[in-house]
Amino acid sequence: MPRKFIELSEKIEYLSILDENAKVDEALEPKLSGEQLKTIYRYMLLARRTDERLLLMQRQGRLGTFPQSSGHEAVSMGAAFAITADDWQVPAYRELPGMLYRGWSIDHFMLYWNGFEEGARVPDNVKDLPICVPIATQLLHAVGIGMGMNIRGEKNVVLTFFGDGASSEGDCHEALNFASVFSAPVVFVCLNNQYAISVPLSRQMHSETIAQRAVGYAMPGIRVDGNDVLAVYVATKEAVERARSGGGPTLVEGLTYRLTPHTTADDPKRYRSDEEYQLWLSREPLKRFRRYLEKKGLLNDKDHERLEAELDSEIKQAMERTEAQIKAEDLKNPTSMFDHLYKDIPPTLQNQRDEFARYWESRHKASDKQNPQKSGARTD
Numbered sequence: 001m002p003r004k005f006i007e008l009s010e011k012i013e014y015l016s017i018l019d020e021n022a023k024v025d026e027a028l029e030p031k032l033s034g035e036q037l038k039t040i041y042r043y044m045l046l047a048r049r050t051d052e053r054l055l056l057m058q059r060q061g062r063l064g065t066f067p068q069s070s071g072h073e074a075v076s077m078g079a080a081f082a083i084t085a086d087d088w089q090v091p092a093y094r095e096l097p098g099m100l101y102r103g104w105s106i107d108h109f110m111l112y113w114n115g116f117e118e119g120a121r122v123p124d125n126v127k128d129l130p131i132c133v134p135i136a137t138q139l140l141h142a143v144g145i146g147m148g149m150n151i152r153g154e155k156n157v158v159l160t161f162f163g164d165g166a167s168s169e170g171d172c173h174e175a176l177n178f179a180s181v182f183s184a185p186v187v188f189v190c191l192n193n194q195y196a197i198s199v200p201l202s203r204q205m206h207s208e209t210i211a212q213r214a215v216g217y218a219m220p221g222i223r224v225d226g227n228d229v230l231a232v233y234v235a236t237k238e239a240v241e242r243a244r245s246g247g248g249p250t251l252v253e254g255l256t257y258r259l260t261p262h263t264t265a266d267d268p269k270r271y272r273s274d275e276e277y278q279l280w281l282s283r284e285p286l287k288r289f290r291r292y293l294e295k296k297g298l299l300n301d302k303d304h305e306r307l308e309a310e311l312d313s314e315i316k317q318a319m320e321r322t323e324a325q326i327k328a329e330d331l332k333n334p335t336s337m338f339d340h341l342y343k344d345i346p347p348t349l350q351n352q353r354d355e356f357a358r359y360w361e362s363r364h365k366a367s368d369k370q371n372p373q374k375s376g377a378r379t380d
Ligand SMILES: Cc1ncc(C[n+]2csc(CCOP(=O)(O)OP(=O)(O)O)c2C)c(N)n1
Pocket: 094, 133, 134, 135, 136, 162, 163, 164, 165, 166, 167, 191, 193, 195, 196, 197, 262
């Protein structure tokens, strides 16, 4: 029996179109209209400013712990822009830009990160699943949706996201494998920000890229500059078109960096050097895309000021609306936590719900007795 080699396609393509100095490779530039380019920028900026406002709210005690998305705008928005409203998006938890673009309101995020189920309620006519915090579990949901589309003979596509840390989870392997075996129309986008909380990539995996894992699952894989929204868009669009025409799944890796702590509860100075941070700050996605639009005559300083003012006013209005909503009685009753998992609640859960409702009622009666002047007004 001879020893021989089995040929595999082991070359992993890397794509960059708009570099950190806003120099564009015209041969690779996608043919998007001025309006489309401005829409992409609008949602990237809206997400950045919302993220900054959410951080202020968290620091003021008006929001719970949450993971910021700053730095990830190009991966999220470039990919989301490559699907249609009839396709599905299955996010992890850093896809604020793409989710806002798909129709989620800022209110959703303010409610969600304050612990209210209403923040996870999918808006009407939006084909997205809600934010998913347990890492990599959403990938299996995405593959299930994709396999369902195949069974129904639908020509839609599922776009799903995960982090470099999530790539080490068994769920990720199972999802990639199933998607490949069943030729599910799923585009897996990895936001490789090079850290899983404090664990650097070098402690996460020994391979050079995440994209090359696609070889093991017999699907196309590509690494893109994840701070270049044009490259993310082009690579995702190609993958979407392949999936739509029956070509199965693709793995797209966007190499990027988070410009913030992992969540508001973390201190990245303990595991990332300032030098590294400064290097990646100089490569961040918004600045280069703004310069690209300026060079094309699509944006000037005055337009930008106007846009910022418009977006800030949207964010402020959302904050006022949600804070009023949170004070309203219906959001103050935590029995709603039982309401969203099952259409018909199973008896065991119904018992727990009833027990909790009795406890909650008695707590209020006790609190009304202690504060008779507040009788009738809830104090929690
Ligand atoms: C199943 C599961 N295990 C552990 C955690 C705790 N956890 C939260 S974020 C995180 C790291 C995720 O890193 P990565 O996938 O790279 O995503 P990033 O946060 O960097 O975007 C971990 C382990 C979790 N959310 N879910």
